[in-house]
Amino acid sequence: MSFVSRRFLRLCTGSSVFLRGVGIQDVWLRGHFVRSLTTSELLFKRRKTAEERKSPRIIEYSPKKTSNKPTVHGVVDIWRNITVKELADAVQRPLEDIQEVMLYVKDADDIDPSARLEDVKVIREIVTKCGMKSRIVAAPDKEIHEEKDRDVVPRPPAPPENLKPRPPVVTVMGHVDHGKTTLLDSLRGASVAAGEAGGITQHIGAFTVTLSSGETVTFLDTPGHAAFSAMRSRGANLTDIIVLVVAADDGVMAQTREVIKLAQDANVPVIVAINKVDKPEADVERAKKELMQMGLALEGHGGETQVVNISALKGTNLKELAEAIVTQATLMSLKSEYSGLVEGVVVESKNDKRRGKLSTAIVTRGTLRKGSILVSGQAWAKVRALFDHVGNPVDDATPGTPIEILGWRELPLAGDIILEVESEKKAHSVIRWRENAAQKEKAEKDQEAILKKEQEHLEKYIAAREARRLAGRFKMRPDGPRQKLYEDDPTPRVNLILKGDVHGSVEAILDVFDSYNEHDKCRLNIVHYGVGDITEGDLELARTFKAIIYAFSVNAPAKPPKHVTIREFNIIYRLIDDLKEEISKKLPSVEVEDVVGEANVLQQFFINEGRKEVPVAGCRCTKGLLKKSSNFRLLRNGEVLYDGPVESIRHLKNEVDSIKKDVECGIRLKDVKVVPQPGDTLLCYTTHMEPQVTNWDPGF
Structure with a gap:
């Protein structure tokens, strides 16, 4: 059943009109065709006689045969995500009819033929207003075939004539506290190290620096902390050149070796910057020898790897380092295509309370502009705004440029590839x-x-x-195998919820959690993790699972509810130290032995006690003190023959409670079956309960 226009209803209301037949848009009036009511026009013949004016007018109308398909009566099959065109075909009515019906249905304002209707209630209401019933069925098989080739992949390599020079992407890497951030601070003339928590870079920062030569270089400042090995690895994949910072006073450290291995695996050229050469304890030649032992062929020693001695704090030889970077980039002849669909890599992503979901990315191909439709992993965006590394809005971003993107519907994951698509429809299809x-x-x-x-x-x-x-x-x-089979796991456990400021920090902390290997002693359960401030849902989860909420550089409620523990940190190793303390609290106390004294058995003899001969060990105390109230352990060639109390200790003929060092005595064990022999060792020890500490070593 179709609808009539509002004007027609007003005419009917004011003129006592009787309707016969089936109501539909195109009607016949006494043999005269009336145009579609969507034009809000109604033509009719007025009767001329008084009798006709007094009697009610009768309008007879019937459907206009606008389609060769028969009118559908009965049940219509519908399914979720059905398109408007598919719904029109299912109802067997023209597409225009369905689109007009949708104007009168709430939440059905998208009348594009290719639009998909996700809400089943809306679909049912449309079918009901068309005078039919509906039933929900599975989507037809053609939906499966339509899903083919809906993913997007990077474009094939561009022809050489389309390539233009681009700025190099340089990653600064090295061991913690070797001066990486201070070096970048000096290069761009801004104070960064002072703003980092504890002087440690907590996540990747991408920014552009214009050198004194006029060359533009994009720098990635990766964390030097052992917790961020995954983030350093991602930085190596993004970069064209690695600047390896090595402190002249420390030389090659554990994370320096990791960086060299990453560079060799990724086949990325390395420029070595030996920092802190101004310190009195600096030993440049030792650092170079250690680097060559790691497989780096340095200049001046038969290799091609450039080495620059610098002082990041005082600005010594920074110009030479910049020239080395420009020279290496020139030799590599870095080029990219500035036209076509955009490609890039997500460096970092975060939730901003004021601006929404943001991501820092490096454009690798094409020119990114506002309004572009991007897909990254299972997230997509319509670019609303672009910001450079200092937060200024820009209109576009070319290859090799770090850019902050606003407009993501969901946060992309750091390290994911960004690809531009033609339309939102294509983006939805890819997702x-x-x-x-x-x-x-x-x-x-x-x-x-x-x-x-x-x-x-x-x-x-x-x-x-x-x-x-x-x-x-x-x-x-009741205490048989079945009960043992289904009994609860008695292993202690620590439940936690992790919320971080950016995805990279959360990912790095989760990587540290993955190194936990003492699940047989205490289980580590991650109830939930995410990016952004602590929400009511997080508090409810913490209350339900009795979990600790770790807030890393995010805001926590001023007054958390009772029975909910929130710990705030902005340095990762302090968060891990707190978690190690929580794990240690869950571990049961262990019995610890304290050796009080030691004695050597010099002679074996027997005494009569009643009718039995009892063995006695003639000993000399060589260490500490022998106490009768303590336990004794008899050792012979490293093998324990007896472990328990003693019956008596005598000095000469007197029973004593203790024997000092270098004093001889006779010791009788509780078990008369154990016979001490000359050359055996007796250990005197006590035991006490001590809190257990986890042996988990995350690497820092």
């Missing part, structure tokens, strides 16, 4: 395809885990069944 692929992959992994659990359960069940048969098939006691 759906990638989500389906991720769900399939997850389902396969879950299936493997399920099968593994089933196998473990089956093995335990078989073992329990065999135990029942041995004990008597029908004699199952």
Whole structure:
């Protein structure tokens, strides 16, 4: 059933009109065709006689045959994400009819034929207003075929004639506290190191520096902390040149070796900057020898790797370092295509309370402009604004340029590739395809885990069944194998929720959590993690799971609710130290031995006690003090023969409670079956309970 225009309804209301037939847009009036009511026009013949004026007018109308398809009566099959055109075909009505019906349905204002209707209630209401019933069915098979080739991939390499020079992307790497951020601070003339928590770079920073020669260079300041090995690895993949900072007083350290290996694996050229040469304890030649031992062929020693001695704090030889970077970039002849669809890499992403979801990216191909549609992983964006490294708005970003992008619907993951697509429709299609692929992959992994659990359960069940048969098939006691099979895991556990300022920081902390390997002593359960400030949902999760909320450089509620613990940190190793303390608190106390004294057995003799001969060890105390109230351990060639109390200790003929060093005595053990021999060793020790400390070593 279609609808009539408002003007027609007003005419009907004021003129006592009777309607016959089926209401539809195109009507016949006494044999005269009336145009479509969507034009808000209605033509009719007035009766001339008084009798006709007194009697009610009758308008007969019937459907205009606008389609060869028969009118549908009955049930219409619908499905989620059906397009408007598919709904019109299912109802067997013209597309214009469905679009006009949608004008009268709430939340159905998108009447584009290719638009997908996600809400089933809206679809049902449209069908109901068309005079039909509906039933929900699975999407037809053609939907599956339409999903083919909906993902996007980087474009093929550009022809040489389209390539133009671009700025080099330089990554500064090295061991913690070797002066990386201070070097960048000196290069760009801005104070950065003072603003970092604890003087340690907490996440990757990307910015552009114009050198004194006029050359433009994009720098990536990666963390030097051991916790961020994954972020350093991502920096190596983004970069054209690595500046390896080595402190002249420390030389090659653990993270320096990691950087050299990353550069060699990625085949990225390295420029060595030996820093802190102004210190009295600096030893440049030792640092060079250690670098050559790691496989770096240095200039002046038969290799091509440039080495520059600098002092980042005092600005010594920074011009020479800049010239080395420009020379290396010139030799590499870095070029890129400035036209076509944009490609790039996400460096960092974060939630800004005022501006929304932001990401820092490096453009690798094409020119990024406002209004572009971007896809990265399972996130997409319509670029609303672009900002340079100092926060100024810009209109476009060319290859090799770091840029901050505003307009993401979801936060992209650091390290993901950014690809531009033609339209929002294409972006939605790509996201759906990638989500389906991720769900399939997850389902396969879950299936493997399920099968593994089933196998473990089956093995335990078989073992329990065999135990029942041995004990008597029908004699199952409450403390039998079944109860042991299903009893709760008694292992202590620490539940936690992690919220960070940017995705890179959260990812780095999670990488540290992955190194935890003492799950048999205390389980580490990550209830939830995310980017942004602490929300009500986080507090509710913490209350439910009795979890600790770790807030890394984000805002926490001024008055947290009762029974919820919130810990705020802005330096990762302090967060990990606090977590190690929490794990240690959960561990049970352990019994610790304290050796009080030691004695050598010099002679073996027997004494009569009643009718029995009892062995006695003639000893001399060589260390500490021998106490009768303590425990004794008899050792022979490293093997423990006895561990327990003693019956008596005598000096000469007197019973004593203790023997000092270099004093001889006779010791009788509690167990008369153990016979001490000359050459044995007796250890006197006490025990006490001591809190246990976790052995987890995250690497810093």
